[in-house]
Amino acid sequence: MxxxxxxxxxxxxxxxxxxxDGLEAFRxxxxxxxxxxxxxxxxxxxxxxxxLLPGEDGxxxxxxxxxxxxAARARGRFHLAAAAAALPEGTYHLRCDLPDDARAEExxxxxxxxxxxxxxxxxxGATAVLKAPAGVDAAxxxxxxxxxxxxxxxxxxxxxxxxxxxxxxxxxxxxxQHGAEVGAVRGDAxxxxxxxxxxxxxxxxxxxxxxxxxxxGDAGPRLTLVGKGVCFDTGGLNLKPASSMxxxxxxxxxxxxxxxxAHMIMALGLPLRLRVLIPAVENSVSGASFRPQDILTSRKxxxxxxxxxxxxxxxxxxxALALADExxxxxxxxxxxxxxxxxxxVGPDIAPFYTGSDDAADAxxxxxxxxxxxxxxxxxxxxxxxxxxxxxxDLDNAPKGGFAGSITAAxxxxxxxxxxxxxxxxxxxxxxxxxxxxxxxxxxGMGARAILEALPELLAL
Numbered sequence: 001m002x003x004x005x006x007x008x009x010x011x012x013x014x015x016x017x018x019x020x021d022g023l024e025a026f027r028x029x030x031x032x033x034x035x036x037x038x039x040x041x042x043x044x045x046x047x048x049x050x051x052l053l054p055g056e057d058g059x060x061x062x063x064x065x066x067x068x069x070x071a072a073r074a075r076g077r078f079h080l081a082a083a084a085a086a087l088p089e090g091t092y093h094l095r096c097d098l099p100d101d102a103r104a105e106e107x108x109x110x111x112x113x114x115x116x117x118x119x120x121x122x123x124x125g126a127t128a129v130l131k132a133p134a135g136v137d138a139a140x141x142x143x144x145x146x147x148x149x150x151x152x153x154x155x156x157x158x159x160x161x162x163x164x165x166x167x168x169x170x171x172x173x174x175x176x177q178h179g180a181e182v183g184a185v186r187g188d189a190x191x192x193x194x195x196x197x198x199x200x201x202x203x204x205x206x207x208x209x210x211x212x213x214x215x216x217g218d219a220g221p222r223l224t225l226v227g228k229g230v231c232f233d234t235g236g237l238n239l240k241p242a243s244s245m246x247x248x249x250x251x252x253x254x255x256x257x258x259x260x261x262a263h264m265i266m267a268l269g270l271p272l273r274l275r276v277l278i279p280a281v282e283n284s285v286s287g288a289s290f291r292p293q294d295i296l297t298s299r300k301x302x303x304x305x306x307x308x309x310x311x312x313x314x315x316x317x318x319x320a321l322a323l324a325d326e327x328x329x330x331x332x333x334x335x336x337x338x339x340x341x342x343x344x345x346v347g348p349d350i351a352p353f354y355t356g357s358d359d360a361a362d363a364x365x366x367x368x369x370x371x372x373x374x375x376x377x378x379x380x381x382x383x384x385x386x387x388x389x390x391x392x393x394d395l396d397n398a399p400k401g402g403f404a405g406s407i408t409a410a411x412x413x414x415x416x417x418x419x420x421x422x423x424x425x426x427x428x429x430x431x432x433x434x435x436x437x438x439x440x441x442x443x444x445g446m447g448a449r450a451i452l453e454a455l456p457e458l459l460a461l
Contacts, residue, residue: 002146003114003125005107005132006091012131013060015083017096017106019067020045026064038064047072048082062095063087077372078109081437085113087128094133104136105372111145112438117156125440143267144452148445150174151253151260155430155443159232159249164207164280167229167252171212171278174259178266180216180274194299195279195323197315202281204236204289209281211320214262220272221459223265224329224420226320227258228313228336229280236283236309237291250443251313253430254336255280261448265455272459277324279316283309295393299323300416305390308398313338314412315397321416331360331422331458333451334413341405342427345378351447352378354410355424359461364424367453375450378427380414381407388412422461424451 006012018026023045027035034053043051047068055061065083073079080094098106113126132138154162154170168184175182187208190199195211202209212229230251234240240248255278262276290296294306296315300322304315313336324332342352353375355361361377368375387408390396395415399408410425417423428446432439451458 002142002149003111004142005111005138006129008131010091010131012091012093014062014095015080015087015092016062016064017067017080017094017098018045018064020069034061047079050083050086052088060088060090063092076437077105078112078436078438080106081109081113081126084110084126084128084130085437087126089127091129091131093131100135101370103133104141107133107136108141108144109438111141112148115149115152115440117153117440117442119153119157140268143264144449146267147260147262147264147448150263151256151445151448152443154256154259155250155253157249159282162249162252163231163282164202164205164210164229167231167255167278167280168210168212170259171214171276174263175214175216178216178263180214180266182212182214184210184212186210195319197296197298197304197319198279198281200290200294200296201230201236201283201312201316204286205282205284207282209279211323212276212278212280214276215274216262216266217271217273221330222273222275222327223455223459224275224277224324224327224332225258225262226277226317226324226332226334227255228252228317228334228338229255229278230313230316231280231282233283233310233312234285236285236312237289238309239285240310247431250430251337252280253428253443254334254338254426256443257335257428257430257445257448258333260445261451264448264452270455272455275324275327275329277320279320281312281316283312298416302395302415303393304395304397305393306397307390307400311398311409314409317413318416321413325417325419329420331424331461332417332420333424333426335426335428335447337430338427339406339409343429345406346376348429348431348433349374351375351426351428351450352406353424353426353447354378354380354407354414355422356380356414357422357461360422360424360458363454363457364450367457368450371449371453373447373449375426375447378407378410380410384408385411422458424458
């Protein structure tokens with residue numbers, strides 16, 4: 001079940017949030033016994049510190065969570081989620097004077113601290129339930145948390161249980177939940193309906209490749225989300241080494257993230273027309289595998305020379321983007337675990353994105369800062385266009401040399417979007433390599449909350 005806030009009338013235990021510079025004043029206002037308890041236990045209000053205040057009857061009278069210094073807080077986010085994970089089971093409320101934006105961030109982090117992936121082993125996240133703090137939009141935060149849980153569950157599920165068929169089931173289930181229309185083009189029907197590159201990438205797998213197409217909303221601007229749904233990536237005939245194949249169950253992280261974002265949009269009833277396109281494939285090895293030096297003709301008519309079958313994500317996205325662009329969307333956003341180069345550039349915690357619109361980039365940057373969802377704009381450097389032009393075909397799916405891999409992938413994708421007023425591409429990681437507050441090790445959404453926050457501006461461009 002997605003995490004929710006406790007009912008506002010439920011009995012609850014106060015959690016005092018105290019920064020280091022406010023500790024002296026806080027202690028002075030406490031009953032003498034509690035002030036002495038904090039002093040004798042060495043509480044300094046450092047970020048992440050937690051003390052339980054004993055009541056006269058032996059029950060917990062309250063808790064005190066250290067909030068550290070501004071410099072310490074700047075090095076992370078969702079700081080109170082650490083307190084939530086350490087508190088005993090029960091219902092709590094915040095007693096503090098946090099700014100509105102910090103209050104919403106901490107409340108969301110508390111919700112997400114309750115997440116645990118328990119499909120294969122019984123386990124649980126934090127059992128401390130929070131009442132929604134005053135001034136936050138509880139329904140919005142619960143919708144965001146539910147979307148993030150969907151994303152995490154999809155990424156965390158191994159490919160044996162999350163192949164193209166299961167991903168299709170997840171899309172149909174989400175559509176049914178929100179009354180959306182949904183359809184799928186499967187197998188050789190992809191060729192008949194002109195999705196040749198999706199077919200080529202997925203045709204070697206036991207489960208047929210497919211294009212999933214979901215629509216919701218009947219009024220307002222048009223938003224199209226395109227998510228890379230490579231359910232497992234062996235690298236194809238350019239086979240990955242074992243060290244690179246170990247996390248490939250997450251190669252459908254773009255699809256998982258746009259589905260989580262779609263849930264947020266639909267649950268909140270935003271006034272727009274949403275379309276979600278997911279090319280769902282497995283890049284496998286068999287006699288039917290596409291080959292290096294094959295030349296594929298895309299839906300848009302551009303020809304693509306295959307110089308590495310492990311650069312398959314941009315191929316399936318290209319056909320889906322071409323379809324999206326045929327409908328004159330007001331904004332198209334693609335999300336994909338596309339390149340290792342992006343991780344080298346910004347690490348696992350930041351979602352790099354590309355757009356040719358300064359206004360769209362500014363909107364995303366402002367939104368990301370407001371909701372603690374870090375992103376970074378990368379350059380669509382025009383002189384690199386020549387790197388993706390092999391001569392024998394219009395485009396090269398894997399330019400030689402190894403330089404600017406994330407940029408050249410984004411330039412490749414941009415060739416398939418020409419009509420939309422705004423196009424943004426996110427080259428995400430989709431994985432939390434080490435546990436952090438509100439983010440256990442495993443699948444994680446990146447960029448979705450920033451996009452959600454920025455949508456009013458993006459759709460008005």
